[in-house]
Amino acid sequence: MNAEIVAVGTEILLGQILNSNAKYISEKLAELGIDVFYHTSVGDNRHRLTEAVRIAHDRSDLVILTGGLGPTGDDLTKETLAEFLQKPLEVRSEEVEILKAALAKRNIAFRDGHYKQVAFIPESSVLKNDYGTSPGMAVQLDKKVYIVLPGPPREMEPMFLNYTVPWLTAHLLGSGHQKIFSKVLKLVEMTESAVEESIKDLIDTQTTPTIATLLGPGVVIVRLTARACDETEFQEIIKPVRDEIEKRIGRYIAAEDKETVWDNAATLLTKRSLTVSTAESCTAGLLSASFTKLPGSSEYFTGAIIAYSNEIKEKLLGVPAAILEKHGAVSEETARAMAAGVRKVTGSSVGIGVTGIAGPDGGTKEKPVGMVCIALDAQDQQTAKTFYFNGKRETIREMSVNRAQILLYNYLKEG
């Protein structure tokens, strides 16, 4: 079975809102093992919507339409679909009562225009809207399934999860139905090409699971995908491939699935009862902000000193003037002194120092824009690395944050 998601709404085509519904529904359908082959967005225009429905009908088994269920003249989705299917729309009296109550709760008077919100194709099931006034509709006709959902994500998402998934499961998916599962491995300190090369034979030959590599923020992702009845079966299916990947490049795996590298660094900090502080120049607080993203971060994060000027690097972090003079503010030596300085001042177990040139100005031939030095200072280890990042100021700052997190993670993992 393959599905298509058709979003209806001129505001999407004007770029005023993101079509996040397509992402949400796709993710849920993937988990159900239903392949999504197309997304389409079309405006509030009867002719073009009819054409989009016709194309979806021709190429897809399951057509999910979102948006255009309100009471105004712009809202055309159910009418257009019914016309295309040559079916009437009939008002259901029990739904009129529910709508009247919902409108009264919102202090909105029931008008004639509202009848269309509670009119449905006779053969259809109503999908309840717990967070708005437009119910959805699900109907199977000639082996094709049509689902109609409201546009606002806060109405659509619960309707999909609580009413559409059960409907699909009951009507389309038999027992023993296989869903699609994915395992995501996030690797650090390796390029995508290097990862690909080291498992190329597996990528080329494996079909269960299939293996794909892709780039994530600061990490390379290896994704194993397979159909299975449940999580346990999936884990069994991927085990041989997973073991082989772990044997080859397991030491670079820093996080899995929804986990970030930072989640795991935070867990290690807590587990080992360590604290961390940062001394930042070019990232100017982005690193400390990232270290405090998770609730309860005061357990392991003590504070930070953002030292933009050399004066503050000297005064607050105790970076020796001689180092700044000899090696410059952007140097591994300065990064080391910053890391050691902030560790001393805050009394934390680990200090991280970041200094670099975020640009767009301030680069030289020896020290170009994008050059960033990151150092770690702990009782048992002092390290520093220099990176050369490409991109805009914001990108360079973000990449610096990712690399600093990875540096800390690697230190914590080894210890």
Place this chain on the structure above:
Amino acid sequence: MNAEIVAVGTEILLGQILNSNAKYISEKLAELGIDVFYHTSVGDNRHRLTEAVRIAHDRSDLVILTGGLGPTGDDLTKETLAEFLQKPLEVRSEEVEILKAALAKRNIAFRDGHYKQVAFIPESSVLKNDYGTSPGMAVQLDKKVYIVLPGPPREMEPMFLNYTVPWLTAHLLGSGHQKIFSKVLKLVEMTESAVEESIKDLIDTQTTPTIATLLGPGVVIVRLTARACDETEFQEIIKPVRDEIEKRIGRYIAAEDKETVWDNAATLLTKRSLTVSTAESCTAGLLSASFTKLPGSSEYFTGAIIAYSNEIKEKLLGVPAAILEKHGAVSEETARAMAAGVRKVTGSSVGIGVTGIAGPDGGTKEKPVGMVCIALDAQDQQTAKTFYFNGKRETIREMSVNRAQILLYNYLKEG
């Protein structure tokens, strides 16, 4: 002319990423006065991609494809389009050199697979990729236009803005072509309802320009929209309405168009030769990161102290233990002492202190999650305000940053 945006990538259909490119391009095309009638997403599958291209070709004048330009076997966009158009792809030697240099800079070896990245339909123009290795392509054939762009937004967006828009303007839009222009006014210290009320008569009666109010981060936006041939004509069209709005609520306008409140605060800092520093608890560096977003920020930003623990508030910021004990870490008194402390330590003209409860834990009845105290300390002014924000941890931290920026902006404006 009507356009269709076709996103290519299985990861979109799996719901792993949002198709933000379609939104971005739609917004820019709307500004150019080009109607977008359809968005389509299709996977990395030659057959289905060909079908999507065929449909787009039949119903749209301008077809913009995003994604699938990389060097791997999955990347099919240019090949599939060329095959559909019955055109060859020819390697351009000058682009080979550019690619080799770009790869070398990233320490990636040039492999045979890379040739396809620099192969183009003979009649096409190359669209330069300043932030990645896959150039784009623009070609007009039989009155239809095809644009091919890379998938990653950080590569696609600058390529669209800097190379695609000029290409479209030169090739498709004649002189006298009317574009859609918008003027955005950003207001602070007023609610959206208050803004709406004060200009309701204008919103209801004006059609050229149309007026809309919406919520932005920390600001209320008033947007004036009209068609015009150029910026000058647009400014003339909106002048009477704009003057009337300024007369009524002009004193709350803190920024216009792409400007942020912070841009204007930074301009005022530079103009008045003032420097600023921050002392942050719950925002933990987000404020200082925002103060250093613009290039050249070292002119007015000296540094920051992120004091998560009380110990550091005392030790590094000199917040008296008595204040912490009597009023608590989250209090206007502590915020004031933090602001004064960081100003003293860094020697800056203005200090900003932020302390609050970002949650989800740590709230009490008197001091609930979302309570944030923000203070400003300067020679001629000391102020503090308490806010009660709703939302998740991340939202509360962001709202705090916005409010702190506005506090500083208002101080600078008055001075």
